Amino acid sequence: MWDKIKDFSSEFFVTGDPLIYGADVSIVLTLVAVVTALTYFKKWTWLWKDWLTTVDHKKIGIMYVIASLLMLFRGGVDALLMRTQLAVPELDFLTPEHYNQIFTTHGVIMILFMAMPLMFGLFNLVVPLHIGARDVAFPFLNSLSFWLFFSGAMLFNMSFVIGGSPDAGWLAYPPLSELSHSPGVGQDFYIWGIQISGIGSLMTGINFIVTILKMRAPGMKLMKMPMFVWSVLSSCLTIILAFPILTITLALLFLDRYLGAHFFTLDGGGNPMMYINLIWMWGHPEVYIVVLPAFGIFSEIAATFSKKRLFGYKSMVFALMSISLMSFFTWAHHFFTMGSGANVNAFFALTTMIIAIPTGVKVFNWLFTMFRGRLSFPTPMMWMIAFIPCFVVGGMTGVLLSVAPADFQFHNSYFLIAHFHQVLIGGVAFGFFAGLYYWWPKVFGFKLNEKLGKWAFWTWNIGFYVCFMPQYVLGLMGMTRRVSTYGWDRGFYELNLTSTIGGFLMGIGFLFQVWQILHSIKFMKKDTTGDPWDGRTLEWSIPSPAPVYNFAILPRVDEADAWWEEKQRIAQGHAPKPKPKLEPIHMPKNSGIPIVMSGFFFLVGFGFVFDWLWLAIPGLIGVAASMLVHSFRYKTDYYISVEEIRRTEAAAGRTV
Amino acid sequence: MANSGNHIIAKPQHHDEHAHEEHHDQEELRFMGFWFFLITDCIMFATLFATYVVLSGSFAGGPTGAELFEMPGVIAETFILLTSSFTSGLAVLAMNKGDRKGLIGWLIVTVLLGATFLTLEISEFVTLVHEGATISTSAFWSSFYTLVGTHGLHVSIGLVWMIAIMIQLGRHGINSVTRRKVKVVSLYWHFLDVVWIFVFTIVYMLEVI
DSSP states (O other): OHHHHHHHHHHHBOOSOHHHHHHHHHHHHHHHHHHHHHHHTTOHHHIIIIIITOOOHHHHHHHHHHHHHHHHHHHHHHHHHHHHHHHSTTOOSSOHHHHHHHHHHHHHIIIIIIIHHHHHHHHHHHHHHHTTOSSOSOHHHHHHHHHHHHHHHHHHHHTTTBTOOOOSTTTTOTTTTSTTTOOSSHHHHHHHHHHHHHHHHHHHHHHHHHHHHHOOOTTOOGGGSOHHHHHHHHHHHHHHHHHHHHHHHHHHHHHHHHHOOOSSOSSTTOOHHHHHHHHHHHHHHHHHHHHHHHHHHHHHHHHHHHTSOOTTHHHHHHHHHHHHHHGGGOGGGGGGGGOOOHHHHHHHHHHHHHHHHHHHHHHHHHHHHHTTOOOOOOHHHHHHHHHHHHHHHHHHHHHHHHSHHHHHHHTTBHHHHHHHHHHIIIIIIHHHHHHHHHHHHHHHSSOOOHHHHHHHHHHHHHHHHHHHHHHHHHHHHTOBTTOSOOOGGGSOHHHHHHHHHHHHHHHHHHHHHHHHHHHHHHHOOOOOSSOTTOOOSGGGGSOSSOOTTSOSSOOOOOSSSHHHHHHHHHHTTOOOOOOOOOOOEEEEOOOSHHHHHHHHHHHHHHHHHTTOHHHHHHHHHHHHHHHHHHHTOOOOEEEEOHHHHHHHHHHTTOOO | OTTTOOTTOOOOSOHHHHHHHHHHHHHHHHHHHHHHHHHHHHHHHHHHHHHHHHHTTOOTTSOOHHHHOOHHHHHHHHHHHHHHHHHHHHHHHHHHTTOHHHHHHHHHHHHHHHHHHHHHHHHHHHHHHHTTOOTTTOHHHHHHHHHHHHHHHHHHHHHHHHHHHHHHHHHHOSOHHHHHHHHHHHHHHHHHHHHHHHIIIIIIIHHHO
16 A cells, blocks of 8 residues: 555656755745634635636736636746756756656746737726726636636646656647657646646636727727727737637647547657647747737836827727738647648748837837927837837847748757847846836736836846847857757857846846835735826826726716826816716626536546546536526626725726 | 727616616627627637638548538538527527516427537547547648537537526516527527538538539
């Protein structure tokens, strides 16, 4: 019996690496600390009632942001481990197997469990306030999306201490990811972690499309929406067209591994290249999915801190929508070397060059927005300014890569690595940071400390260039991606060491951000105006943090930048718009079903990972049962009375 | 369009009366959301069809579809599913007339036809497996079982869903919520019918002719 248990646990838990044992201990300690604190301070009911079961888009947004910052930490540690291993030639810090796992989890976590949830967090925090709505179209579904993301992310991260991490790269190309080459459970964690959170992403896409199309404040025509809302719409349309392909591709890989099907295997007539086509049909639109909202954020920030209307509104809308369309026609540029032939490569080279045009249009729009504006430079604006040159250079190296014949040289070299980190960090990460700084006072009611913010900004930016500029050169010198070490004779040493120093600078930048947040929670003054940046859009017209119903009276919108125009009118001595009488507000009730159902999904995933049908089948039954229970519930809403609205508004210092 | 869709517009005191109106708006949102879901489902099936077409010649020395498909059964399945789509349409017509009995009756007919379709499909699969074509026989059979099986899974979910709605109709009668649910499930059912027509044409017809 004892031997059986020992056998089982040596298979079940990842063993043999002091780094992992350290992580085991810290995970257990953190869990114990959290449970003890919650029990000691009697916070369990508060946690359950106010957060875990909430359907309020603002709270769901906050949970997304917290989870994604934790994931940023994990992905960042992965990055620093890799950079440490590569700092000096022939180092033994990480074994090649461990290195494979780390670059795989780094990629998956940064794209799917950091960038995506941070983006969804910003959607949730901002979109309903931007369009003058009281919640999203489907608040229950919204909560379910969050919890599905969360259980997918937990399942994926668990592989690090239980069973073993996936190690076939962030897109898990077969045949390496097939059972024949990756017999362990790591690849199954990959499939189920992404699959479960992917379902959540799909539902978020649908939710926000309907929210934007149907729930805008009276009078807000499509062409009067804030640009961020347009960018969310274009991103969500891309989500609903791209994510189903991912769902199917992962399902097919699962069938290969679990039932011995032959979709992508080397034998039985399978076709591994089909996987690579399918995964990039999702994967390429995916990078636009995460970067489009960043463009929207920059548009809002550029207009606010230039005190000017956004330059070229219509061309911006056109650029966003054409990018989301064209992103579906460029996928094969990820594998020009596959041998599809000159004509196919020429087509995809051209589409890739064409998609750079709308992006260029946007850069000029931002520049002209700032041109002759009354500029100010608080942290959000700093990130915006840093983004432009960074993204322009990153975009141009992308155009270099799109030249198919030249790509045979660049393919899978550090030149490529430097390129996509430049657009993903310089575009997506900078954009979401900017958005977080910009909307922070709306969400929490206080600004973040500017001084620490500037420190974070400069360490991040200097670190970024020190880290990635040498990698372009390394790529041209012939260093390929995913090598765990290199010899002294290759001449890669100095540039790699420089790159590692840059990586650690970015790590320090992240620490500054954490410090900035903690410091600001303790010391920053509450913002009583609700409009600390002198903003232009509707969210700044209500108190911060926004009351549960957002708008006591739904605003009427007659022009773009409605709040700014209203403030201008009042400044010119006109009377503010007359306010209609307060009326009770209809709101959705909290629900525990999303978190329970996601728990069942977790069991399904975990069961299939270890081939434990005794766990997976009850899990599936649980999922079905939760859906039915929800279907049979008819009383899912309540009313907020006029007296309560009055009380809430008075507490925020407002009369209605 | 912009101002029609707010499901949480503030309303005057008489809750019951106006709650009804708000539900109406909310149901409209849900119906629209379901259309977007169908787009995603459509792309899932499109991906499966593409996979099937790419792998349709990869028999790896095993049996081909033309050798094993038995068309009479498949044609029977097709007619049964098409008829069930028609009866689900009749259910919606009965609902629009306010005829709850007719509505539930036609839904029962639809469910029975759907269940017959599933039984035939499962027995087809069992026969194929006995004849030596399993999901791991070749890439062709992997893609066949996955595509047709995904459709079958959708049908099974539809059956459970319809039964749940019938129970709710029994409890609550026809109101704005149940009306939306019937409309949504019938839309879903028609969608599965359209997908089946593609399955019939691309998988079975093209393979046997």
